[in-house]
Amino acid sequence: MTTIKAQMPGVFYRRPAPEKPAYVDDGESISEGQTIALIEVMKTFNEVKADASGTVAEFLVEDGDEVDVGQDIVRLGEA
Amino acid sequence: MSELRVRAGGLYTTVQDTGRFGHYHMGMPPSGAMDTYSAVVANMLVGNPDGAGVLEGTYVGPTLEFTDDRLVAVTGADVPVTLNDEPVEPWTAIRVRSGDVLGFAMIRAGCRAYVAVSGGIDVPVYLGSRSTYTLTGIGGHEGRKLVDDESLPLGAAEGPGRDGAVVPEDLRPDLTGTAELRTVVGLCSYRLTEGGLASFLGTDWKVTKDADRVGYRLRGGKLDFTEREQPFGAGSDPANVVDLGYPVGSIQVPGGDEPIVLLNDAVTGGGYATIGTVISVDRDRIAQTKTGDAVRFNSVDLDTALAARRDRRERIERVRSRIAR
Incomplete structure (x- = not known):
């Protein structure tokens, strides 16, 4: 199973701003380097970039949840 | 003058030393390495004075390219370190040459990694220190965290550093548990x-x-x-x-x-x-x-x-x- 992991701890967000749509939805295809979420830590919002291409099978973290370093945040399906 | 190339700045990497003292009454905090022990020991490994300028990386470390012969040592957080994509030992002085690239993987424990380079990160001294204080934008490298694709000045590597010098396990901090x-x-x-x-x-x-x-x-x-x-x-x-x-x-x-x-x-x-x-x-x-x-x-x-x-x-x-x- 290919997953994308959080590189830093913090609070996880699926969208760039509360009123904006999510960066990506389940089932969409993503490419390496694409911004797929934000993690807020140390008073900054840091972009989470995909380190692999594929189809988003599932987000494993809810919007607003706390994440830890190394935690799986997205499961990728077939590209 | 020799320099250190910053290919990637990491999440929040700043130049720090042991701190800017003597101005607290004026409202100036000391800044300096948050984990003093790790910063001082990193300097020792590469033969620098204890208070030389080091890099303090946070969560996501920087990617650094050397432009001449140096010793480098990484201490602090428990994080896999690589030289030209091959794993190298932390808490150890490592000989590097022009074109070598130091990188970090994901941290396992701890928060801040320290990188000391023989000769020290030779940014200008401001009020007695090379430490960065980002809130007011003073000290360190232009008063800010490092960004991708820039260079830092290095001092002359004239210290007594020795390739392979290592800090024994029992003198490294325990970062597990509460x-x-x-x-x-x-x-x-x-x-x-x-x-x-x-x-x-x-x-x-x-x-x-x-x-x-x-x-x-x-x-x-x-x-x-x-x-x-x-x-x-x-x-x-x-x-x-x-x-x-x-x-x-x-x-x-x-x-x-x-x-x-x-x-x-x-x-x-x-x-x-x-x-x-x-x-x-x-x-x-x-x-x-x-x-x-x-x-x-x-x-x-x-x-x-x-x-x-x-x-x-x-x-x-x-x-x-x-x-x-």
Whole structure:
């Protein structure tokens, strides 16, 4: 199973701003380097970039949840 | 003049040394490496003076390219380090040559990694220090964190560093488990109820996302303040007192149940009750906790704090003698 992991701890967000749509939805295809979420830590919002291409099978973290370093945040399906 | 190329700045990497002292009364915090022990030991490994400029990376380390022969050492957080994509040992002096690239993988434990390069990161000295204070944009490299694709000046590598010098395991910090922070209770702990103080010392506090070089906000317990008549000059919040100087490491509770431990880049004074101060030695430990980790405050007296400081000095000298062999 290919997953994308959080590189830093913090609070996880699926969208760039509360009123904006999510960066990506389940089932969409993503490419390496694409911004797929934000993690807020140390008073900054840091972009989470995909380190692999594929189809988003599932987000494993809810919007607003706390994440830890190394935690799986997205499961990728077939590209 | 030789330079160090910053291919990627990482999440929050700054130039630090052992701090900018002597200006606290003017409202200037010391800055400097948050984990002093790791920064000093990194310098020793590469043959630098203890207070030479190092890089402090946070969570996501930088990617660095060398432009000449140097020694480099990485200490601090437990993080896989690579040279030209091959794993290399941390807490060890490594010989590098022009074109070699130092990189970091994902941290396993801890929060801050230190990179020392022989000759030191030779940014201009400002008010006696090379440390970066980003809130006001002074010191370090242009007063800010590093960004991708820039260069840092390096000093002349003339120290006694030796390729392969290593810090033994037992002289490396233990970053596992709950961080035990020895704390001198006061100056304004009288503002807490007996139950409030017991809760402060009895709680496993969790580090929130609001944890950086300025301070660490914690969550998890309840802190009750005593009733009082608002003194002249103090604010109306139960946690307000008449303004005082904040010791570095002091713990305040601005209106609620979330204590904040003030650290190297913090405000130097104000009107919040400081209910205790984390001793200087254990500030190295809190500096290596990350968002989501647990910390505990253990009450100690001033003699214990001073003894701990002597112990750390001896520990640093033990490292020095082991490296010199």
